[in-house]
Amino acid sequence: MSVLEVRNLHVTYGSGNRAVPAVRGVDLSLAGGQKLGVAGESGCGKSTLALALLRLLPASARLTGEIMLDGEDVLTMKWGRLRAVRWAGASIVFQGAMHSLNAVHRVGDQIAEPIMLHRKSAPAEAKRRVGELLQHVGLPAARADAYPHELSGGQRQRVMIAMALACDPQLIVADEPTTALDVMIQAQILRLIEQLVAEKDISLLMISHDLGVLADTCDRLAVMYAGRVVEEGPARAVYGRAEHPYGRALAAAFPRIGDPASRRAPRGLPGDPPDPSALPSGCTFHPRCTLALDSCSEQDQELVTAGEGRRAACVLVGAGTAGRGPARAGAGTEKQL
Template sequence: MSGPLLQVRDLTVTYPGGAAAVRGIDLTVAAGRKLGIAGESGCGKSTLALALLRLLPPGTRTGGEILLDGEDVLTMRWGRLRAVRWAGASIVFQGAMHSLNAVRRVGDQIAEPLLLHGRVTPGQARRRTAELLEQVGLPAARAAAHPHELSGGQRQRVMIAMALACDPRLIIADEPTTALDVMVQAQIMRLIEGLVTDRDLALVLISHDLAVLADTCDRLAVMYAGRVVEEGPARAVYEDALHPYGRALSAAFPRIGDPASRFAPRGLPGDPPDPAALPPGCSFHPRCTAALDTCADDDPALRGTEDGRRRAACVLVGVGGVPGPGAVPAAEAVPGRTTPAPGAVTEAGGPGGGPADGPGPGAPEAAPGQEPEDGVRSGTTP
């Protein structure tokens, strides 16, 4: 088939109670391409991932279109949807320990989608499971292990093997390196990238880590409060974001060759808005140090650059076509302002109007979106 493998058009997701988790998202991914999704916790990344395969809880309202190979996932009958899951598209969930069945051997769990889709006999499923384990860097003998007998990295490799079992054309990886150490994270990302390239798969990779997404993906979409606020070539978005939120998110991560960024990451003041009670106008304006008066009333749509390679949703980056790389910093776009506002993110990646070697006033110590997402890692008693 010609054209994109995955097209998301004006997707909306509203949970019971009125929380608008996803608001009017448009995305496209072609076969063999890799799209990264970044943003703080609670911005709607995981909801988007679940919506792509209609895995949301009962009572959730969805709108728009999710076209997979030209078929709308949101209108598929149950039988067709069941056939598409694992075979057409599959998902690698975050937190493999919580996603795997604790009382079943991992080999049986890898073989399950093969048997459910009726593609193989039990004997063939065992042989295919051994092949998949070896492809993800695990000995075939580990098929007899239970999840608690494997390390975190090994469990994540099992999840990847499950996702590849039925040869899908699209892989959705939701925080695949959560709670893994840096060395294992790098191994898992190299594994995913290699498998996607070798099999000519499309990849939707969700992560808090902009640097990982910039190194792994072709394009990067930044989400805030359920919307995509910037999208473009991954490296360009990471190094020269057009949207003030994209700039702040990028500035929160240390950079090689910039000691100040390593010892004092630039946090973003304030908290993300409540999805059930979003502020009027641009949802980022209460936290934006360069916001104009109109930002409290106007919620700008994504606008493309003149070359069509990037999109951003912000009145500060131009009207009638967002400037390309090297756009005027947000603070300089404010009429009458000649110096950056206190705390505003500058081209150098640090806050204007403050010391170059320390965080801005009130800035949190951790990077945006880096808080633990489950009770086990946050210290909560199970």
């Protein structure tokens, strides 16, 4: 059974007299105990998607579609029900722990707050639970008395994970949880998240720009570009051999440790994602795509089957040639990403 079903989700921000689309027709499914990664550059709609799952977006955002969390549509929930679902049904680990934690409250009090609110626990019971949670994420229970500024970046992120686990949710959304951390601490936090999700049989939706991190952590991977999912499939398969040119470009941008070819010839992707208020016609990736056909500037592509358990939104996938080099004779300007 699916813990999370996102169906035709659109998120549009009001900007003056213009409507700016940030998420455009996203469909995702996440089963119980499954780990789904969402990848893409900054500005592709990943964080907007994450915040939309629990209606944490500003009032200027307009949402349509369905977000089914354990069979209930988050978008139609009344405020009281939504408040009950947050923390207890699903929780979020934000990317900036220092900005998410209250600087003038001890971290133990901040973890205890949702426990007392949702579990109706007495202060003494909540304090005991806080100590258990901190030890579970590798921190001494005594650190509950610390203020956020007294903790290192990795310790603050562990506090955020402890807080996310406080009410035993079915789903954790991790929005770039290791962005501000050094490489060694990143690895520790990722191992911790993976271990806790496995132990508690929690579903995980993790957001990152790094396909390698998601491939190592998640079961499935969805690649977003300009507010849409352009590829989805098993994480290792998408990372190792993406069918969409954008997925291949993202994977190539991160050299593989121990692979001399990628280390000596790193490849990037010139340019930036399009401004959501001025999206190009046709396939939104075509201005940056070295495999683009003439028709790509005129017709957008829907997700189509691209192998067992895989989908991709590229005209070359429909032709059976995506990921295999130039698709047409005489396309002298095309080259493999």
